[in-house]
Amino acid sequence: MLYAVVCCVVCCAVGVISAGEQVRLFVNMLPGLERLLTESSAKESKSKAAPTAVASEDKTALINQQMALLSMDTLAQCFCSAKFGAASNTAFLNVFPTVMRYLNHTNAQVAYSALMALGSFVAGLKLATLPHLPKFFPDMLSILERTLQSVPLRSLFTSLSLSLPIT
Numbered sequence: 001m002l003y004a005v006v007c008c009v010v011c012c013a014v015g016v017i018s019a020g021e022q023v024r025l026f027v028n029m030l031p032g033l034e035r036l037l038t039e040s041s042a043k044e045s046k047s048k049a050a051p052t053a054v055a056s057e058d059k060t061a062l063i064n065q066q067m068a069l070l071s072m073d074t075l076a077q078c079f080c081s082a083k084f085g086a087a088s089n090t091a092f093l094n095v096f097p098t099v100m101r102y103l104n105h106t107n108a109q110v111a112y113s114a115l116m117a118l119g120s121f122v123a124g125l126k127l128a129t130l131p132h133l134p135k136f137f138p139d140m141l142s143i144l145e146r147t148l149q150s151v152p153l154r155s156l157f158t159s160l161s162l163s164l165p166i167t
Contacts, residue, residue, distance in 0.1 A: 023079055023084050023088060024087075026075055026078070026079055027075065027079050027084075027087070027088050027091045027092075028091070029071075029075065030072065030075065030091050030092065030094070030095050031091075031094075031095070033068045033071050033072055033075075033095070034068075034094075034095045034098050036064055036068045037064075037065055037068045037069070037098060037099075037102070038098065039064075040060075040061040040062075040064035040065050040068070041061070041065065062107050062109070062110060065102065065105070065107075065110045065113075066107075066109050066110050066113045069099065069102060069110065069113035069114050069116070069117045070113050070116070070117070072095065072099060072117045072120075072121075073113070073116045073117040073119075073120045075092075076092060076117060076120035076121050076123075076124050077120050077123075077124075079124075080092045080120065080121060080123075080124025080125060081124045089124075089125055089128060092121055092124065092125055093125065093128060093129075096118075096121055096125075096129065096132055097132070099114050099117050099118055099121070100114070100118065100132065100135060100136045100139070102114035103115060103118070103136060103139035103140060103143065104139055111143055112143070115140060115143055118136060118140070
């Protein structure tokens with residue numbers, strides 16, 4: 001997968017391929033990233049079932065999941081909009097349900113990465129994500145609620161006041 005990304009970036013930088021071909025190459029990475037997500041999830045569940053499993057396999061699976069989700073987030077920020085056409089949007093809609101499943105992940109970083117990816121998907125796909133809203137919105141709210149409960153209220157207001165412009 002990394003080899004494919006490097007080849008795409010080099011070809012784009014050199015100008016060997018057209019802009020439309022660049023979009024197609026990057027968007028076609030989504031199924032591979034989805035496969036990486038599901039394979040690492042399967043490995044993670046196998047290692048949990050076997051009590052003698054090595055903890056490093058769990059960490060590797062979590063890192064793979066988080067990186068796949070963050071890669072999908074980056075692709076969505078770059079290529080998920082109406083200006084890239086229906087084929088691009090269809091590719092993102094196809095992986096949308098898989099990303100939604102990771103909102104309930106036990107690892108907070110993986111769940112937050114899924115939340116970021118879904119945010120980019122929704123920003124790019126807009127109304128096309130509306131049918132999925134009843135499925136992922138409750139999970140998204142529970143993540144935000146857990147986050148608010150874990151952060152002291154005083155530090156939340158302090159960080160909010162620092163980010164607000166003073167008038």
